[in-house]
Every structure is written in structure tokens, then in C-alpha cells.
Amino acid sequence: MLEIWQIAAVTLLAFLVPIDKYGLTIGLRWPIITGLILGFILGDMKTALFIGGTLELMALGVTSIAGSSVPEYSTAAIIAIVIASQTGQSMEAGLALGLPVAMLGVQFDVVAKIINGFIVRKSQIYANAGQFARMKRILLLGPVIMGLTAAIPVLLAITLGAAAIKEVLAVMPAWFSNGLTIAGRVLPAVGIALLLNYMPVKRYFQYLLAGFFFVAWLNVPILGVTAVGLIAAIHYYSKNDAAPASATTNEILDDE
Incomplete structure (x- = not known):
């Protein structure tokens, strides 16, 4: 069971990932870096680096071009690492369970960009009117909204608790669990194949x-x-x- 400070730290890390992706760019957007930090927070460096490294390989050939939305692999890494570390499931199973969150992150990213479009237009109105203080304040909402696209799903996932996640995993049939394990092992090859298309x-x-x-x-x-x-x-x-x-x-x- 995660302690309160661990939940807060994991949620904060998830909040900073999209902000780093679109702004700071200090490395938090990469799953391997996210995994390293989570390894210190959870005290399970082996699981964190394995999952982070695997998702890093998958993300190598995926990039966001011209404002397009791509799966949030760092968010998937956070949830997958927490699931694998706290439930005792295999790292491959945790990895495969975290991937749907990455796909869901695409939808959150699209919604956030739509909202930010309205914010930018409103800030332009303030700028044209010479109300620069209001312009600066409303522009601060942009990073907050982007951060929430990752923080909210991560917070919901980890606050359900390991027990709830274990119950979900327990009712899964063996063929499905085995499929998750196989999928987790195949995913790095998919990332490498995507990368080779650009080389x-x-x-x-x-x-x-x-x-x-x-x-x-x-x-x-x-x-x-x-x-x-x-x-x-x-x-x-x-x-x-x-x-x-x-x-x-x-x-x-x-x-x-």
C-alpha cells in the first residue's frame, strides 16, 4: 500500500510530465527517466527501470508532429510501474495494463489542446486591449490543464489501491494474463521497427x-x-x- 507522500509524489511527477513535454524539456517526458525517479519513490528500482526502459524502446519511433497527439508512454510507465510494484504481478502484465492509459492519454491531450485554443484566443483579446496582467494569468492555465491530463488518471489509478487492482487481475482468465505477458515482451520490437522506418x-x-x-x-x-x-x-x-x-x-x- 502506498503511503500518502508516495501518492503525492507520483501524482506530482505525472503532472509534470506533459508540462515537460511541451515546455521545460528536462527529460521527464521520457519513460526511462520517469522510471528512474519512480524507482526512488517506490523503492523498487528493478521493476521501474525494466518497465521504463521497455516503454522507452516502444516510444523511440513515435513523435508528435505539427501538434498531433501521440500515446503518453511516460504516463503509462507510471501506472504500469505502480501496478507491478504494488500487486506483485509480473512486470510484463503491469506493462500491458498501463498501455491502455497511454492510449487514453491521446484523448485527454486532444481535449486539453482544444481548451487551450480557447485560452489562447482569450489571451489575445486581453493583449489587444492592453490588459497584460490578465493575459499572463490566463496563459498560466495552459500548463495546468496539460498537467491534469496525466495527473488525474494516475491519481485515480493509484488511489484505487493495490487491493482493488489485485481483484481485477484475479478475475482475469489465464489466457488473457498470458496474452498480456506476451504482448509486453513484443512491444519493444514494435518500437524498434517504428524507429527503423525513420532511419x-x-x-x-x-x-x-x-x-x-x-x-x-x-x-x-x-x-x-x-x-x-x-x-x-x-x-x-x-x-x-x-x-x-x-x-x-x-x-x-x-x-x-
């Missing part, structure tokens, strides 16, 4: 194949693959930077 995979396919070879066959940890990738990237860009310099030197010698 020049055909041009650098050999590096992708090498990374897969290291992980699938040699069982090299992700950190080791990252180090090899960093070395390859440094070599590639150093080689490309040296080529124009050599061409320039040859041109100078030819002129002489």
Missing part, C-alpha cells in the same frame, strides 16, 4: 546485421554492442572527414 536502414544494413549477430549469436550485452557501434561510428565519420581534406591537399599540390 537509412538500406544504406547501413551491414551495421544492423552486425549488431543482430553480436546479440543473437555471441550473446554480447547491449552495452558491449553500443561500445562497438560507437567505435564504428567514430571510424566512419573520421574516414569521411579525412577524405575531403586529402582531396583539397591534392588540388593545392596540382596548382603548384
